[in-house]
Amino acid sequence: MIELLTETAIQEPQRIRGLEMPWNRVMGSTEGAAGAARALGPWHPQEFMAECVETVPEAGGMMTFVFRRCDGAPLAFRAGQYVNVAFPLNGEDQDPVDRSYSLSSSPTQPWTFNITVKSDPAGLVSPWVHENVKPGTVLEMLGPVGAFHLPDADRRARYLLLAAGAGITPIMSMLRTIHSLPGQADVVVLYHGAEVGGFAFHQELAYVASVDSRIKVFYSLGDRSVPEGWEGLTGRLTAAMLDEVAPDANGRQVYACGPEGYLNTATELLRKVGVDDTSIYMEFFSGDRQTILEYQAELAFAVDIAEEIAEEIADSAEDYYESQPTAFGLYEPGYDAEGTLKATGLPLETADEDAPASEAPEGNPTVATEAGSPDASSFDTVGTGSLTLSFMRTGINVRIDPDEHILGVAQRAGVRIGANCKEGMCGSCKVVKLSGEVEMNHQGGIRAREISAGKFLPCCSTARTDLVIDA
């Protein structure tokens, strides 16, 4: 015991040079985006559903919302990126309001992820979020998105992280990431706040700075009056302040996040102290028109990538599933030696040729009239049941009874539809219905606007009429 109380000099840990993100080698060792995505989980922007599991009040009127993906996958992102969240402000039947929020957690702990939201009483969304998002709330998200993030590998890893107000959230993700990894790094954080009690995460920042010799944190109280006992810096950002916290600023990579005015000043001052433009990365949090336009452009691009990658991953997932033994109970696409489809589970009864043909489905006019588009009446028909599902991409008709769930029947017939929860929650089985009626009992895995756009979740739906499906 006595030994514990004795002050002994503890040596610094020995570390590898620089800083490397854990996924970096995986990225390099896999071929193409789909390979990396399979190894890492969904690395590229995706649309997914996430459930809030915890809310943590933070200083400065902020609240951290901890989420996990409904499909059970980790969220692969880079420290500094953000997600776009659809909030059903006006009820489930109206279009949601989308907002982008930086991820404040570290991607090295990807099973849950955090967004931290500052409540602006004059704002439309943030007060609603504070009031309504609780453990159990399921929201639709798109992400990760954003070019403002730490590099995957940096042999020098010397950073100056500048944050003002709510701009601390992506910086917090960066700091948590660096703290959680081995590797030499040298980090200076300068955090501007308006009042003493308004510095979010200050307890964690103090702790990290006290146990990790790579990290130094400085606070400044902006231009407000300074209470007695304040030990931090005072005043707005100046060249002298930069010089005080990081005399070697021009040898560091600078990441800055905050309101537009703060970042404009920072840009000027950083140039003044000799930081090269190529070493400055900024994220505007002002919501000004230009920023909104940039976010919109980034998101539109992310949607395209999400769709492209989803297809690529689906293809690579098929290869993966095909290589698994059926004993694992994985869905096995049904192909025969010639590569044509055969049913794998449904009683393989060929439809009685003399039986009255199932009514030709009222196809979507585009499907019916497009030159070269397939004609469902020429497809093979398998299974038994009083209704017919026509799968236009797979090229098969499947008979089904009105009380059977569509997903199970479709998969047993060899139709490829991804699925995870099978309870209408995760949205991963979502497909487009080209015609017909279904009865769906979902649990938040699909949004009203998606339903109006013709999508449905086959895992929790039964057929009411003959259906034509884009799968």
Ligand code: FES
């Ligand atoms: S499998 Fe999750 S919603 Fe259908």
